[in-house]
Amino acid sequence: MAALVIAAMTLLRIVYASAIELRTDEAYYWTWSKEGALSFLDHPPMIAWLVRFGTAIFGDTVLGVRFGGIVAMLVTQLLLADIVRRLTHDARAVMFAVLMPEAALYYGLLMAKVAPDVAMIPFAVAMMWSLVRLAQSGDGRWWLAAGLFAGLSLLSKFTAIMFAPAVAAFLLVPDWRWRWLRSPYPYLAVLIAVAIFSPVLIWNAQHDWASFRFQGVRATANYGISLRTIGDYIGLQFGLVGFVMLPVVLSALAMTAWRGYRAREPVAILLSTAVLVPFLYFLVKSMTLRVGDTWPMFMWPVGFAAAAVNLVMLSREGWPARLIRSSVLWLNIAVVSGVAFVVIVFLYYVAAPWNLLGKIDPIGAEAGYEQLAARAQAALDETGATWIATTDYRTYAMMRWLFRGRVPVVEINERGRFQDFRDPGMNRIKGHAGIYVGREPDNRAPVWDSISAQRQPLGEVERRWRGVLTDTYVLEKLTGWTPDLSPPKDSPLFQWRVLAGEFRARLARLFLPSPGGGGSIARSASGVA
Numbered sequence: 001m002a003a004l005v006i007a008a009m010t011l012l013r014i015v016y017a018s019a020i021e022l023r024t025d026e027a028y029y030w031t032w033s034k035e036g037a038l039s040f041l042d043h044p045p046m047i048a049w050l051v052r053f054g055t056a057i058f059g060d061t062v063l064g065v066r067f068g069g070i071v072a073m074l075v076t077q078l079l080l081a082d083i084v085r086r087l088t089h090d091a092r093a094v095m096f097a098v099l100m101p102e103a104a105l106y107y108g109l110l111m112a113k114v115a116p117d118v119a120m121i122p123f124a125v126a127m128m129w130s131l132v133r134l135a136q137s138g139d140g141r142w143w144l145a146a147g148l149f150a151g152l153s154l155l156s157k158f159t160a161i162m163f164a165p166a167v168a169a170f171l172l173v174p175d176w177r178w179r180w181l182r183s184p185y186p187y188l189a190v191l192i193a194v195a196i197f198s199p200v201l202i203w204n205a206q207h208d209w210a211s212f213r214f215q216g217v218r219a220t221a222n223y224g225i226s227l228r229t230i231g232d233y234i235g236l237q238f239g240l241v242g243f244v245m246l247p248v249v250l251s252a253l254a255m256t257a258w259r260g261y262r263a264r265e266p267v268a269i270l271l272s273t274a275v276l277v278p279f280l281y282f283l284v285k286s287m288t289l290r291v292g293d294t295w296p297m298f299m300w301p302v303g304f305a306a307a308a309v310n311l312v313m314l315s316r317e318g319w320p321a322r323l324i325r326s327s328v329l330w331l332n333i334a335v336v337s338g339v340a341f342v343v344i345v346f347l348y349y350v351a352a353p354w355n356l357l358g359k360i361d362p363i364g365a366e367a368g369y370e371q372l373a374a375r376a377q378a379a380l381d382e383t384g385a386t387w388i389a390t391t392d393y394r395t396y397a398m399m400r401w402l403f404r405g406r407v408p409v410v411e412i413n414e415r416g417r418f419q420d421f422r423d424p425g426m427n428r429i430k431g432h433a434g435i436y437v438g439r440e441p442d443n444r445a446p447v448w449d450s451i452s453a454q455r456q457p458l459g460e461v462e463r464r465w466r467g468v469l470t471d472t473y474v475l476e477k478l479t480g481w482t483p484d485l486s487p488p489k490d491s492p493l494f495q496w497r498v499l500a501g502e503f504r505a506r507l508a509r510l511f512l513p514s515p516g517g518g519g520s521i522a523r524s525a526s527g528v529a
Contacts, residue, residue, distance in 0.1 A: 002095040005339065009102045010074065012346055017066035017112040019350050023366040024394035026114045027401040030055075030065050037420035039203035041210050041496065046119045046156035060404060066112050068119070073111040075122040076301055077101060079129045083305050086132060087267060088312040096331055097308040100249075103338025104304075106240045106297055109346055117297040120156035123149045124163060125301050128274065131170060135266045140185035147189030151196025158215055159298060162281065166274035174266045207419050208489070214496065225287050233286035236293055237279075241300055242341070245334040248327075249300070250279075252307035259313065271306040275299045293362075307331070355466035364465035366394075372473055373402040375461045376437050380407065383458070383477050385433040387425070391442045393417055395473075399437060410434075412483045413447045414496040429482060436476040443474045450492050453481030 022030070032040055032048035033055065039045050054067030077098045084090075084097040101107035111118055127149035134142035146167075153160035171180055180186050194201075204211050238246050253272050260268025278299045282291050311331065314324050348356075355364055376388060376399065387408040390396040396411040403409060408425035411418065436443070436455065448455075456477040463471045487493040 002099055005102060006077065006098060009108055009339070009342070010070065012343070013070050013073065013109060013112040014063070016109060016346055016350060017070060018061075018063045020062070020363065021367055021370070022062055022065060022398075022401060023113065023363070024369075024397055026065060028393055028397035029114055029116075030060075031397055031400050035421050037203065038199040039211065041214055041417050041419065043116045043157060043211075044155045044197075044200045046152070047114065047116045050119045051114060066114050069111045069114050072118050072122045073101070073107065076107075076111075076125050079122065079125045080301060080305050080308075083125075083129050083132050084308045086136060087309050090312045093308040093312045096311065096335070097305055099335050099339075100245065100304040100307065101301060103335045103342065104241050104245060104300065105338075105342055105345060106294070107301070108339065108342040115294050115297075116157040117159075117294045120153050120160055120298050121301055123152040123156060124160055124298055125305075127153060127163070128270065128302055128305070131167070131270055132267055135170075135270075140180070140183050143180075143183075143185035143189040144192060147192035148196065150189070151193035154193065154197045155200065157298070158211075159278075159295065162278045162299070163274055165277045166270050169273045170266050170270040173261065173269055174264045176266070203420070210416060210419070229288070229290045230283075230286045233282060233291045236291065237296065240293075240296065241303075242334055242338040244330065245338050248330050248334050249275075249303045249307045252310040253303055255314075256306045256310050259317075268306075271302055271309070275303040275306065353466065355468045358468055359470060361465070361468075364468060365470055367465040368463040368470060369395075369398040369402060372437065372461050372463055373399060375459075375475065376435055377403075379435045379458050379475050379477070383433060383435065385435045385477060387429045387432060387434040389434045389436045389478055389483065391436075391438050391445065391447060395437055395439060410483050410485070412451065413493050415485060415487055415491075415494045416489070416496045418485070424485075426482075426485075431482070434478040436474075436478050438474055438476075440472045440474055443476065447492050451481065453478040 029047045030051050032045070033051040035048070037045070040048070050068035050072070051065050053071075055061075055064040058064030058067055080097045080101070081094050084094050088094070101111075111121075127146050130142050130146040130149060134140070134146065150160065150163075150167075153163070171177060171186060200211065240246075241249060253275050256268050257272035257276060259265060260270075260272055278296060282296050285291060311324075311327055314327060348354075349363055355361055357364070359365060372395075379385065380388075387410065388399050388403070390399060390409065390411045391413050393411060393414060396409060399409045408428050410424055410429065434453075435458070440460075456479070458475040458477055461473045461475065462469055463473060484491075484493060489495075
């Protein structure tokens with residue numbers, strides 16, 4: 001039955017991947033897959049390679065872009081199954097280990113959504129699998145495998161470093177610490193991980209450590225304590241893991257941590273720390289910052305393994321039968337209700353005609369770009385323009401995806417995002433008119449002060465999904481100017497963070513009353529947009 005459920009849910013993910021138009025970040029990663037850069041500003045290159053793997057098989061289709069995520073899910077389930085099998089030799093526990101991801105929305109359905117986290121998850125779980133093999137066999141060569149997968153995890157997303165405390169505890173807390181500290185294998189594992197990660201280090205050394213500075217802004221951002229962002233994070237975890245599954249997994253992790261640190265048992269220490277430390281870190285960060293929806297995604301598969309193992313350990317440790325029956329019952333409820341919820345969400349997006357969430361719908365908010373591309377094509381035909389300009393990476397990515405190379409597309413600002421990108425076709429840009437496609441009010445942003453193009457308004461386009469207006473875009477004809485693809489690093493056309501902050505400040509000056517004007521100005525500039 002478990003195999004049938006996995007087969008059915010895999011088919012569901014394939015249908016979802018084929019039916020739903022790409023989201024903007026997915027299209028952005030697809031543009032990376034067309035480049036030969038060693039790494040990228042936002043993330044390491046593994047996501048680009050994963051997309052390229054899928055498109056090599058299925059071409060530049062939505063299924064091709066997302067196919068790597070479908071494979072990543074299956075690989076993750078196989079690794080979880082083997083981890084639990086080795087630790088418990090219990091078929092029921094293995095079944096739960098592979099079904100729990102199917103019952104969690106962000107895995108059972110949204111592993112088909114391409115993101116760096118999706119690329120990282122199978123490598124991170126493979127690292128855990130290697131360390132489990134190490135604990136069982138005592139063979140130090142498994143450190144080398146763990147180093148390999150750690151490097152591949154880092155080559156997927158920097159947050160893989162958050163597993164370091166778990167690995168350190170696995171190494172140092174058990175009684176075997178001196179054996180491994182005197183052994184060359186852990187140190188060789190670190191060297192292997194660094195070697196695998198070296199493309200990112202090389203690219204950053206060549207580009208003023210741009211990725212680390214970019215991610216450092218996120219890691220150190222502080223907007224003051226907010227109960228709303230804390231609530232967002234907690235609510236996100238219920239959506240990510242499941243309304244019943246989350247408390248089941250967290251309670252199992254707490255028991256696993258108690259068991260591991262009390263008895264200095266390496267695997268229990270590893271599995272519990274790998275989830276609880278990132279979970280608590282993000283909880284603290286959520287007090288002052290909105291945690292992204294995929295940021296904690298990498299840690300929960302390890303929690304699923306810990307929950308399945310804990311179910312067996314309760315029996316072996318002689319816990320009361322009532323507690324064991326209750327644990328099995330709640331885990332069954334979590335799986336059944338979770339799978340049902342995943343199927344309902346799938347039907348809502350694939351088959352239903354309604355928009356129940358309005359503008360905040362996560363899929364609808366990024367749908368409808370075909371309308372924009374069609375109007376841009378008409379403007380190209382009407383004006384004789386030969387290229388498209390944008391001022392945000394999302395519109396840039398969607399225009400590149402929808403035009404598929406027929407027309408050069410250039411984001412004229414934030415050029416720091418596109419270092420080492422290939423020539424988009426300057427022979428079709430230089431000396432030719434272009435069409436600017438931008439979301440209001442980006443067409444009035446300060447960055448235009450640095451651009452000498454003559455701009456002729458061509459009209460507006462509304463982007464809608466299931467009848468709900470999401471955004472309004474302006475189209476303008478650009479003449480007398482050629483974009484600079486490599487502006488100086490101190491140029492507002494290079495910087496990737498200037499636009500939003502400057503524009504919010506300018507809006508504040510434009511629309512908020514001054515202190516002497518008799519009106520209230522209790523709102524800050526950062527809260528205007």
